[in-house]
Amino acid sequence: MNIRMNPEEVLKNSGYKLTQQRRAIIEVLRNSGGPYTANEILSLVSDKYSGINFSTIYRNLELLVRLGIVEKLNIADGYCHFKLTGENHHHHIICNKCGEIREIDICPFDELLRNTKLEDLDFEPVEHKFEIYGICSKCKDKK
């Protein structure tokens, strides 16, 4: 499964059908930064493909995660957030007040691999999460 295949190709290549709904979901994730909640994705997709159902959103997000196309983030706000995996790997800073999610390019994992400390862990890493929570500048100014 070449890493350079696009989501549509991965789907077909894995024996899944390229439905209107799947196209729309991928399209939305591609054109918007994210990460978005299932709710937000439903709204965005509804613009392109009205009538799409919540369970379709959830079922497909799960499939896309399973295929490695989409990444699922468990942010401390009670919802799952989803974004396209891939080219621009990054992490997030999240405001505890307003909930704004901003991307950062700093990846602590690169550093880890460089130090080969992982060898000692007796563990095969697949993915990783790094998030910084705090107060954004807008919210700091407010009080």
Added chain:
Amino acid sequence: MNIRMNPEEVLKNSGYKLTQQRRAIIEVLRNSGGPYTANEILSLVSDKYSGINFSTIYRNLELLVRLGIVEKLNIADGYCHFKLTGENHHHHIICNKCGEIREIDICPFDELLRNTKLEDLDFEPVEHKFEIYGICSKCKDKK
């Protein structure tokens, strides 16, 4: 609010009552590594204080988080996990197969602060999460 106060002192100092249930919850968190789900904490506490209710667990965990005594982890398994904040700050490697959570001492945040990259972010960090997901040695051997 001195960082050297113990949980019981912080509670009283903040005007909250030191109930049997709160004592038991803190006791359990102190004597077990964690992080634990609310469910696991209910079981552990029930040994000490039988009859304790789920809503009491949740309400107090929320309070303890608010007071900075407990840390809430959003691990990608659908549950919230809780552990005592404080002395031994660390992160986790989590097995995608069996769900085992193991502690690691590597903290990417120290590194970040050293590089002063955070100054540019215009953001006041409060806490951070770093987790590595993958396959543990036990699960790797199984297949």
Added chain:
DNA sequence: ATGATATTGCAAATGATTTGCAAAGACATA
């Protein structure tokens, strides 16, 4: 175009977490 299968929409179920409310407990005060 047809048929075999995968996928969808809908509505109902699930399950962790939250909430309202009356009874019980903590603790400052007398």
Added chain:
DNA sequence: TATGTCTTTGCAAATCATTTGCAATATCAT
């Protein structure tokens, strides 16, 4: 130590994101 006030608890019901069963529909190889 007894009293009174205010907080906290237990219980049961509500919430709400996510999941699931099933019949109807869409996709795609032929």
